[in-house]
Amino acid sequence: MSEYKAFRVELSDKIAHVTINRPDKANSMNADFWTEIIDIFRWADETDEVRVVVLSGAGKHFSAGIDLMLLAQAGSRLGKDVGRNARALRKVILDMQASFNAVDRCSKPVLAAIQGYCLGGGIDLIAACDMRYSTVDAQFSIKEVDMGMAADVGTLQRLPRIIGDGMMRELAYTGRMVDGEEARQIGLVNRTYADQSALLDGVFELARQIASKSPIAVRGSKEMIRYARDHRVEDGLEYIATWNAAMLQSVDLQAAIAAHMGKTQPEFAD
CATH class of the missing domain: 1.10.12.10 (Lyase 2-enoyl-coa Hydratase, Chain  A, domain 2)
Structure with missing residues (x-):
């Protein structure tokens, strides 16, 4: 197993625990994140010993979404020609989509354990998982609308099948915050837990049940x-x-x- 800059990966009892490991940056998604996640989920998919993946975030938050420095760098590389800019940006977006497609296409079930912030790209990520669980005080938001853009890495395509079209539109158009309890009520998460410790205990118990099956x-x-x-x-x-x-x-x-x-x-x- 490789060493990663944006993640910590552990394998025990048939369960791969994949942790976004940038707690000092609220687990925001930097350049390393987008490339490493593809490698990690390829490994999980191809490793027979892995039967279930638990995806979590280190520290107080699951993920605050895309690192704004990454967005700023992308903008700074644009030139004067609209056509060439569009072609370059389209490639960047498709590459980012591939990162979460790797999660969606992993042949092993992926369980997301969410605490604190799950914003913007964090929603794109958990929408690509099989199941989602959170603390009661977790905070969810399709934040892209507040950044003057439409979510472009999977939220608008996957979330309607999870919470329904009307609710997805409400959250996408307003960017309003949803706490863990409302997330459970609308079906964004399957279950809520009192705190992060109880969350991980509960999710790993479910993972062990799945790992025991054929x-x-x-x-x-x-x-x-x-x-x-x-x-x-x-x-x-x-x-x-x-x-x-x-x-x-x-x-x-x-x-x-x-x-x-x-x-x-x-x-x-x-």
Whole structure:
């Protein structure tokens, strides 16, 4: 496992704990963040021992979003030609989208544990995760509107499928702050916890439950859910039929049935 500048990564009991590690900067997303996250989630995807990923932020905040110095640097490199500027900016945006696409496309479930600020790019990031959990006093905001721009790294595309179109529009147009309890009520987070310690305990307990299941079954479930999100029902049914024609031949199915009949806890290979 590589050493990272913007993250801390640990692997224990089949769970990869990925921590945004810039607490002195409220875990804002600098240049290292955007490149390292792709490498980290590629590693998580390709490492059989990893069955679940828990994503958190070090210190008081999950993430305050994109580092404003990074935005300023991008602006300083622009020239006088609008067409060339647009081409350069489009590439920057697509590269940033690729960073969170890596989270979305990871074949392992990704659970976000959120405390303090989750602003702007932080919302883009958690929208790419499978599930989200927070402290009751966490603060969420689609902050881009207050910066004079539209969110462009996934929030407006993924969030309507999580909290609904109308609520997403309200938050995107106003930029207003949502606390953890309201986030739970609108479905942005699945559950809230009293503090950061209880949050991590709760999320890791869920991660351990998932890690104990057949990795073949969990990966298949995630693949089908992602596919169904972007396709018709008929397409999804056709895909799961083809997928399970192979996966139902896995020894995991035999192990699960034997354990169920014997009233024991099954053990699954990576």
